[in-house]
Amino acid sequence: xxxxxxxxxxxxxxxxxxxxxxxxxxxxxxxxxxxxxxxxxxxxxxxxxxxxxxxxxxxxxxxxxxxxxxxxxxxxxxxxxxxxxxxxxxxxxxxxxxxxxxxxxxxxxxxxxxxx
Amino acid sequence: xxxxxxxxxxxxxxxxxxxxxxxxxxxxxxxxxxxxxxxxxxxxxxxxxxxxxxxxxxxxxxxxxxxxxxxxxxxxxxxxxxxxxxxxxxxxxxxxxxxxxxxxxxxxxxxxxx
Numbered sequence: 001x002x003x004x005x006x007x008x009x010x011x012x013x014x015x016x017x018x019x020x021x022x023x024x025x026x027x028x029x030x031x032x033x034x035x036x037x038x039x040x041x042x043x044x045x046x047x048x049x050x051x052x053x054x055x056x057x058x059x060x061x062x063x064x065x066x067x068x069x070x071x072x073x074x075x076x077x078x079x080x081x082x083x084x085x086x087x088x089x090x091x092x093x094x095x096x097x098x099x100x101x102x103x104x105x106x107x108x109x110x111x112x113x114x115x116x
Numbered sequence: 117x118x119x120x121x122x123x124x125x126x127x128x129x130x131x132x133x134x135x136x137x138x139x140x141x142x143x144x145x146x147x148x149x150x151x152x153x154x155x156x157x158x159x160x161x162x163x164x165x166x167x168x169x170x171x172x173x174x175x176x177x178x179x180x181x182x183x184x185x186x187x188x189x190x191x192x193x194x195x196x197x198x199x200x201x202x203x204x205x206x207x208x209x210x211x212x213x214x215x216x217x218x219x220x221x222x223x224x225x226x227x228x229x230x
Contacts, residue, residue, distance in 0.1 A: 031216070033217070033218075035218070041222070042205075042220050042221065042222045042223060043160070043205060043207075043218075043220040043223075044220070045217040045218060045219070048216065048217060056217055058217070091159060091160060093160075095216070102148045102165075102167040102209070103209075103216065104150075104162050104165060105162075105209075105216075105218060106162070107152075107159045107160040107161070108159055109158060109159040110159045
């Protein structure tokens with residue numbers, strides 16, 4: 001069964017450093033998402049991406065964050081200058097379509113980011 | 117805005133007990149509703165979904181019915197197993213222009229003991 005993959009599974013970085021989290025969505029999917037889950041808290045939406053542009057972003061997704069689909073398979077989340085509060089599990093997801101919100105989003109296993 | 121409220125956990129049950137995890141939502145229009153499950157050390161997996169009022173989603177013995185009149189989507193299972201131990205997230209999906217963000221509840225941890 002096709003699945004979303006994410007690398008690395010764990011990332012430790014120093015405050016102020018740039019990190020890039022990588023995702024390979026399911027191959028025929030067109031819509032891509034990033035969510036994050038701070039330890040013990042709810043899963044929060046960060047950004048959605050379609051047709052090579054951001055379609056929606058949350059208040060969390062400020063100028064320090066960016067997303068890119070550099071080739072036909074990868075989808076990346078970059079944090080330019082990490083802060084302690086960026087420590088979280090970051091999930092990538094993809095869906096084949098939207099269908100008015102009915103379409104299932106398939107999640108990757110996550111990247112646990114720890115900012116020291 | 118959209119929001120999802122789930123019952124607080126953790127919930128501890130004996131094997132073969134009946135499970136209910138409450139979920140209510142606030143949304144404009146006609147959202148789709150989802151239950152995702154997160155097993156220890158893993159990502160989120162779709163458990164079931166319902167896309168319109170009175171629909172019942174079901175999978176692996178779990179069921180949830182989309183109740184518009186009570187804005188609820190409670191998760192139930194008649195007989196839980198130790199392998200059902202996980203965190204369960206209720207989520208709401210609604211298309212917004214070109215994107216479709218999911219709004220999640222806080223998650224309910226379920227622990228099933230022998």
